[in-house]
Amino acid sequence: MKVVKFGGSSVADANQLKKVTEIIKSDAERKVIVVSAPGKRHSKDSKTTDLLIALGESIQVNVQNQVIYDQVINRFASIIKELELDEVILDQIQKRIDDSCQLIKTDIDRGMDAIKSCGEDGTALILSALLQSKELESSYVNPKEAGIFVSDQPGGALVLDESFDHLYELRKRDGVLVIPGFFGFTLEGDLVTFSRGGSDITGSIVAAGMKVDLYENFTDVDSVFCVNPMIVDNPKELKTLTYREMRELSYAGFSVFHDEALIPAFKERIPVCIKNTNNPSGDGTMIVADLPEREGLVAGIASDSGFLNLYVSKYLMNREIGFGRKLLQILEEEGISFEHAPSGIDDMSVIVRDHHLPPEKEEVVIERITKELDVDTISIERDMAMIMLVGEGMNEAIGVANKATTAFRDANVNIDMINQGSSEVSMMFGIKSSQLKKAVQSLYHEFF
Template sequence: MKITKFGGTSLADASQYRKVIDIISADAERQVIVTSAPGKRFPGDIKVTDLLIQYAQLTLAGAETAELADTIYERYETIGRAFQVEQAVLEDIHTIILDLVSITFHDSAELQHTFKAHGEILNALLFASCLNSVGIPARFVDPRELGIVAQERDHEVVLADETYRHLNQFNLGAQRIVVPGFYAYTPDNKIITFARGGSDITGSILAAGLHATMYENFTDVDAIFAANPQIIDNPAAIKLMTYREMRELSYAGFSVFNDEAIIPAIQGHIPINVKNTNHPDAPGTLIVSDSEYEARQLVTGIAASSRFAALYLHRYLLNKQAGFTLKILQILYKYGVSYEHMPSGIDDLTIIFDKSQLQPEIISHFLAEIKEEVCPDEMEWIDDYAIIMVVGEGMRNRVGIIENIINPLALHDIPVKMINQGASRISIMLGTDRADAANAIKYIYNRFFNNNYLEV
């Protein structure tokens, strides 16, 4: 049995629905389908999730919502009519949309979670009806029925331990099962949406909990590429990679998966196949555990992200001062700030932060306290910071990898502010100026992929 998840672009309109139905029809093992909300149909279009966020905001403001509710409904109605779905189904969808504004919620957060989740809920309801209308027996299954329970803890949505016990006991039956992605239920039966990864997380949870043979993730690309196609023309497609490689590359900017979304599938040792809804016969990218992988090339992928900033501190004999780092960490803890990396020397310390997790006013406060508490000889906040990840299982036992990464950058006068090799030895992280990141990727890619330097 396979878990097959389709993203918003894959389910954006009736023509995409037809492609998805053909994909499901082609393989009887595709028994559990996870749906996202309808995405953009064309450049400049609005995702249904974004329309629902607007709907929630208007509701909270006590403003008129009828026109927007009709716009949301039209997205589903157009698809349903193309598949001659029963009028009663469409009327139910319309009623659900209109009734959202009448529900009493405990607070605004609960309202927003519920409104957003309905993009997936209604698409799963509609998709199950479309399958039935073309002769494929299917039923809608809500995450509540599956026992997918989670709660917010430290600003993260954490899955309850009993979820997998419930999934292990769930009887799939003979019909196709259509499950809306993106949300779970709290212990007190309220909807809560996943903060990151959306429907990818739902698919990953189901793959692990239902012991799937494969988790297929259908997107709008033929494969995961070795580098960003916006930077490298026609980059190599990655046919096979490990979970660890995917996690490392996702962290640094690969957009196919959020780096946390596939953790349940990883823990369940479920192979993941990333495929293209528009070219379903293409093999895509298969992601497996490292025990099932034999490296045939040194570098699997190169990624970069400019969402970082760094705090540089210099103080003579820093390495002799007990508690220096502890004082800094206590200040960061006070402000609820986590750091990403902390490379150091005998007199120097650099702390790297994910800026997307920071508010500007918090930055100024904790910087002032750090300066007062540890009295550095030199202190600099580096806002212009990018991290480049060079990742490959084949790098683990190869001597001279760092030299081959750094040399092309030195030849093109690109300064490297930080080098860090992970303990697994399958990734090397570089810190550069944001303006240099794209060129750095080009030069590193050329060294490993265009100069016969591929094989281990």
């Protein structure tokens, strides 16, 4: 038995949904399907979820944007019409959207989660009906019915352990089950979404709960590449990765997979295969528990911009018990999450996603740290990028750091920060965002 997840590009329009149907029909083991909301049909198009969020935000300021509302409804209407499905499906989708719009007026957090989930829910209703029209036994399964129970954290739900026993019961059901991704329900019955891209998480949760043989994740690329193909032309394809490698790469900028998505599958040691909806016969990339044989110890180079470095220095910091805790506590109290915190004897850097510490909050944070921790120096440096080398066993090899720093030198790029993670599968470098492209290109040349 397989759980199959189709991403936004795979369900973007009627033609893509026809491809999805053929993929499902071609393999009787593809019993459970998890779907995203319709994604972009072309580069200038909007994702359905983005439109739904914009619609919800317009209601928050008491002016429902009718243009956006019509765009969303027309998007689903055109898919349903082209697939020659019953218009009653559109009525169901529209009622769900209307109910969510009303909920925003009385409970913003609940309402916004509800409206954000309408894209995935609509796709699931459409696909289930399409499969039935092709004489394939199929049913739409709401996440509450499936037993996907989550924590009450709007926009950032975590799955609860009791979900997995409920999900296992789905094995007893006949036909193809179509489940909308991205959201679950609290034990009290409230709808809550995962973080953006959370349909990947749903797929992994369902695969783990049902203890299937394989979790297939269909997207719009033939495989995972060892580096961003927007930066390096025709990069090497990766045929096999470990869970840890893929998680590190996803976290550090690989957009193929949500960085939290692999954890449930990893715990159950379920292999994951990333495949292309537009080329379903391709091998794709397998993600497995154990180290695959491969040439070289570096599996991939991930990169992302949009970071800042909060730097503090204080003489004899290493002798001051609790300094790091107090610093991070200030960030916690100000609602700021951090990514990395490399430190020295007298100084400490805290790497933060830029949007977590907006300029308007910067002054408050600096003032609190200066006053409460009595530091000698404090500064915030924005426009930073992170580059991560990832590979199982990399830390056991001699010369990896040397090759990396040589690549930075050859590209004439200064390294602002180096952090070797305790995971033993990654090495991270902080540089100026403006130098990201040439640094990555030089690293690719050095390692691949």
